Amino acid sequence: MEYLLHVLTEKCTGCMDCVEACPIGDGIRVIPLPALPERWDIVVCRHCNPAPCVEVCEFRALSISENGAVTLNQELCTSCKACTAVCPFGAVFLRLDGTMAKCDLCSGSPRCVAACEEGALVYERVERKRALMREKPSVVELLEFKGLR
Ligand code: SF4
Ligand code: SF4
Numbered sequence: 444m445e446y447l448l449h450v451l452t453e454k455c456t457g458c459m460d461c462v463e464a465c466p467i468g469d470g471i472r473v474i475p476l477p478a479l480p481e482r483w484d485i486v487v488c489r490h491c492n493p494a495p496c497v498e499v500c501e502f503r504a505l506s507i508s509e510n511g512a513v514t515l516n517q518e519l520c521t522s523c524k525a526c527t528a529v530c531p532f533g534a535v536f537l538r539l540d541g542t543m544a545k546c547d548l549c550s551g552s553p554r555c556v557a558a559c560e561e562g563a564l565v566y567e568r569v570e571r572k573r574a575l576m577r578e579k580p581s582v583v584e585l586l587e588f589k590g591l592r
Contacts, residue, residue: 445492445511447569448553450485454563457483464558469538470546471555485563487555488513488534488546496526496535505535505545512548 457473465471471487490513497505497513504519505526515535520543526535527543535545546553556564 445569446490446548446551447567448487448489448548448556449565449567450487450489451563451565452483452485454561455483455485456561456563457481458561460558460560461485461555461564464554465546466549466554467544467547469544486533487564488530488548489532490546490548495529495531499525499529501525510548510551512551513545514547515543515545517542 455473457475459473461471462473471485474484474486476482476484490507490511492507492511492513494505494507494513497507502519502521502523504516504521505513506516508514522537522541522543524537524543526545527533527537535543538544553564553566556566
């Protein structure tokens with residue numbers, strides 16, 4: 444059994460409760476979409492399996508934990524940004540201080556999900572996590588997945 448973090452952007456009201464609840468501060472971002480009034484994109488790690496970021500990291504700084512969370516070991520990370528280049532969701536990025544930022548799933552109990560009263564974030568047990576990232580999805584597939592199309 445694995446856990447899946449689902450993002451339903453169509454339900455997001457831009458209230459930022461999830462962002463405020465994030466213990467690392469930048470594990471989740473809510474970004475207004477200029478072309479779509481009153482719509483926001485939610486940028487957060489989907490903890491893919493297989494995970495392109497884990498596969499590309501030469502320094503073994505990223506790994507998949509037992510609870511399915513894709514976690515970053517800051518001590519091994521060189522901030523080379525190879526993971527940023529392959530993440531289809533923009534979910535791992537360089538901070539101004541030179542360290543990489545990424546959601547760690549709050550040890551399996553994500554606070555952002557608990558904070559979202561609109562139901563835009565859903566964390567559920569699944570038989571088998573969808574193999575989301577076997578190939579880099581097209582822009583259209585990504586928009587559909589994010590509920591923006
Ligand atoms: S590729 Fe992106 S969304 Fe997938 S596990 Fe890595 S950081 Fe998360
Ligand atoms: S930035 Fe860090 S985590 Fe990402 S690929 Fe490079 S060493 Fe690995």
